[in-house]
Amino acid sequence: MKRGTRAFLCAGVAALAISASARAQQAPDAGSPTAAPADSADMLAEIVVTAQKRTERLIDVPQSVSAVSAEALQQAHADRLDDFFTRVPSAALVETQAGQARLILRGINTGGVGATVATYVDETPYGSATSLANGAILTPDLDPSDLERVEVLRGPQGTLYGANSLGGLVKYVTVAPSTDAVHAAAELSTEDVAHGDTGWSGRASVNVPLADTLAVRASGFYRRDPGFVDDQHEKDINDGRTYGGRVSALFKPTDALSLRASVVLQNLDSNGTNQVDVDPVTLRPALGNYMQARVVDQPSDMQYRVYNLTGSYDFGPVQLLSSTSYSSLYQNALEDASGLYGGLLTGAFGVPLGASQVQQVQQRRLTEEVRLASTDTGWLEWTVGGFYTRERNAINQIIDGVDGASGAHIADFSGLALANLASRYEEYAGFASGTVHLNDQLDLTFGGRYSHNEQDAVQISSGPLAGDSDYTAHSSDGVFTYSVAPSFKPNEDTTIYVRVAKGYRPGGPNVLPPGAPDAVPHQFGADTTTNYEIGVKSELLNRKLSLELTGFYIDWDNIQLFSSVDDYGVNINGGTARSQGVEASVTMRPLTGLTVSLNGAFVDATLTSDAPPLVGGLKGDRLPYTARFSSTLAVEYQRPLSETVDGIAGFSWRYTGDRLSAFDTSYGQRHLSAYSQVDAHAGVTFGGYRIDAFVRNLTDSRGILDVGAAGSALDGNVTAAIVRPRSFGATLGYRF
Numbered sequence: 001m002k003r004g005t006r007a008f009l010c011a012g013v014a015a016l017a018i019s020a021s022a023r024a025q026q027a028p029d030a031g032s033p034t035a036a037p038a039d040s041a042d043m044l045a046e047i048v049v050t051a052q053k054r055t056e057r058l059i060d061v062p063q064s065v066s067a068v069s070a071e072a073l074q075q076a077h078a079d080r081l082d083d084f085f086t087r088v089p090s091a092a093l094v095e096t097q098a099g100q101a102r103l104i105l106r107g108i109n110t111g112g113v114g115a116t117v118a119t120y121v122d123e124t125p126y127g128s129a130t131s132l133a134n135g136a137i138l139t140p141d142l143d144p145s146d147l148e149r150v151e152v153l154r155g156p157q158g159t160l161y162g163a164n165s166l167g168g169l170v171k172y173v174t175v176a177p178s179t180d181a182v183h184a185a186a187e188l189s190t191e192d193v194a195h196g197d198t199g200w201s202g203r204a205s206v207n208v209p210l211a212d213t214l215a216v217r218a219s220g221f222y223r224r225d226p227g228f229v230d231d232q233h234e235k236d237i238n239d240g241r242t243y244g245g246r247v248s249a250l251f252k253p254t255d256a257l258s259l260r261a262s263v264v265l266q267n268l269d270s271n272g273t274n275q276v277d278v279d280p281v282t283l284r285p286a287l288g289n290y291m292q293a294r295v296v297d298q299p300s301d302m303q304y305r306v307y308n309l310t311g312s313y314d315f316g317p318v319q320l321l322s323s324t325s326y327s328s329l330y331q332n333a334l335e336d337a338s339g340l341y342g343g344l345l346t347g348a349f350g351v352p353l354g355a356s357q358v359q360q361v362q363q364r365r366l367t368e369e370v371r372l373a374s375t376d377t378g379w380l381e382w383t384v385g386g387f388y389t390r391e392r393n394a395i396n397q398i399i400d401g402v403d404g405a406s407g408a409h410i411a412d413f414s415g416l417a418l419a420n421l422a423s424r425y426e427e428y429a430g431f432a433s434g435t436v437h438l439n440d441q442l443d444l445t446f447g448g449r450y451s452h453n454e455q456d457a458v459q460i461s462s463g464p465l466a467g468d469s470d471y472t473a474h475s476s477d478g479v480f481t482y483s484v485a486p487s488f489k490p491n492e493d494t495t496i497y498v499r500v501a502k503g504y505r506p507g508g509p510n511v512l513p514p515g516a517p518d519a520v521p522h523q524f525g526a527d528t529t530t531n532y533e534i535g536v537k538s539e540l541l542n543r544k545l546s547l548e549l550t551g552f553y554i555d556w557d558n559i560q561l562f563s564s565v566d567d568y569g570v571n572i573n574g575g576t577a578r579s580q581g582v583e584a585s586v587t588m589r590p591l592t593g594l595t596v597s598l599n600g601a602f603v604d605a606t607l608t609s610d611a612p613p614l615v616g617g618l619k620g621d622r623l624p625y626t627a628r629f630s631s632t633l634a635v636e637y638q639r640p641l642s643e644t645v646d647g648i649a650g651f652s653w654r655y656t657g658d659r660l661s662a663f664d665t666s667y668g669q670r671h672l673s674a675y676s677q678v679d680a681h682a683g684v685t686f687g688g689y690r691i692d693a694f695v696r697n698l699t700d701s702r703g704i705l706d707v708g709a710a711g712s713a714l715d716g717n718v719t720a721a722i723v724r725p726r727s728f729g730a731t732l733g734y735r736f
Helices: 003-011 070-075 081-087 338-349
Strands: 065-069 091-097 100-105 117-121 124-126 147-154 168-174 183-193 198-211 214-225 240-251 257-270 275-278 300-314 318-336 353-374 380-403 417-437 442-462 469-491 494-505 527-540 545-557 560-565 568-573 577-591 594-607 629-640 645-656 675-686 689-696 704-707 718-722 727-735
Touching: 065 070, 070 147, 081 091, 081 100, 081 629, 081 645, 091 704, 091 718, 100 117, 124 300, 124 318, 124 353, 338 353, 338 380
Parallel strands: 117 168
Antiparallel strands: 065 147, 091 100, 117 124, 147 168, 183 198, 183 727, 198 214, 214 240, 240 257, 257 300, 275 718, 300 318, 318 353, 353 380, 380 417, 417 442, 442 469, 469 494, 494 527, 527 545, 545 577, 560 568, 577 594, 594 629, 629 645, 645 675, 675 689, 689 727, 704 718
């Protein structure tokens, strides 16, 4: 038996380690329910989600969904996306720097610049839908201070959520303002990282009813992330800070009408990457365990904003909902490109030179969605809607020659290459979904969506290395997606379902000069996934035991890839792939206050035809950065220590199996070893106070998350992004 298989079986194929611990109640806008406790301390909490854009019990949803509650986030000290996302079955995260992460669900990943996992903040789709604006790696990492929960929908979600949901969807659900009373909370934490320095964070929130019909909720946070990577000039170069907040207002003048406005702001400033330099073949540290060598520093500053107005009106038999959103993202990043261009520039100009590459990204997106949904629970529940989105995106890149020793800019070698890519994306879509209750036990859930988009792009380049050019491109395409899911409920606490669903990622134009070779494609098409899934969900022993088992098979066609054709960097379509596997989970409450959760996944994701030669990858090769085996074990125990003091303690163990890196024509796919992470915490609550101590990565595991291509580091080495080392911390919180 292989080592990875033994570890997986020892963990037990099982449950969502961070399943929600709050029961949600119906909310007028079907997007921000509030929490209620379980029926008794001996029972698991009932989980309610809005995965199908209506509020329903998780156990009744005929698809694979994980819900991470605010309480679970708080208990696990989950401040960052990687603290909880990798605990979800069949999920993976490839992160090199704060705010630059690629989300992967069920293995649907071949690199490239278009996202395969969609992201929503309440009713707002976030990020770019086009493959022309780095949407694959610019992922929002919202602070959990004012979240109700996070829902992760696995498998294609094209019917209700549209573009880029090839592999699934991450949906952040924020806390809604409440008119019931004044609520406030505050928290202060500190954290010390091995091999690095010390960081701290603070967050606070307040809910204020201004009248019986009006309430406002505001929150803010600041977090200084400690660094742990050194270079030849400075220690802990990858430190940074993240800060922002949210303001939301709810106006409910009548029982039928509800208006909710919200603003989310977050800034991520990082002074360096989480990468170390390694040997390109062995992946062993080339300079030291936490060392990199760079000619220039690599800071990255990101700002994202989400503005939304959601209104709903209950007409009795139907409810109308309108959601208007505007979101923006700005990134200014500096990358050391000396490994790629330093030798070329030194040879061309006869002086020792390095190279810096500045990248500035701007995304602006307006979205409108209108839905009409039935409100009764008769034989048919239905939703119909229309969707419109418009994007304006721009990527500016500048390559400068710098002093090869000090990294200082040299005026004579500034602006060696300048490129600006401006693009516009506009999409219209109509969708419908419904559930037919054929009898008390048998349901049929179905849906369809047609989406059509138009895209324009303009690229301007200049400088001695890029040449002077100015050219445009246009594309247009449409796609139909669907889902069908019959389900059978032998009793109120068990659902057995089968689901077939399709997801897509839009195609787009390649910006090429007149006279480009015929071999270079002027347009790339949409790629699609078709998912076949069977699952069972059940709550047993008077809701002391929850079980879920899912099997899936996904066909991926017309895969979008980024490549170089006749020296032109373009998006292309090539090859097919399939992903198949099993996800399983179990959560149990054997004793009062004790919750044990396990989850596990087996994912076999491979190419089913050769990728284009310039990309690399042959039929049978595994898709990048997806472990065949992964699992999580979590234990939480809470009990009274006195009449006024409660104690709480817990730990989690995450296992990530071996993976292969991205397709690489220079070195091929590199093997990344399996690794584990152990987190633990313990504390007390009394009155409104909470005091906790915690440790992350207790064993100081050094897992590799990402491997760079040839030229990503100096002296023939390559970069490797690694997990955060062991850290210890403490938290003091108060709420009323």
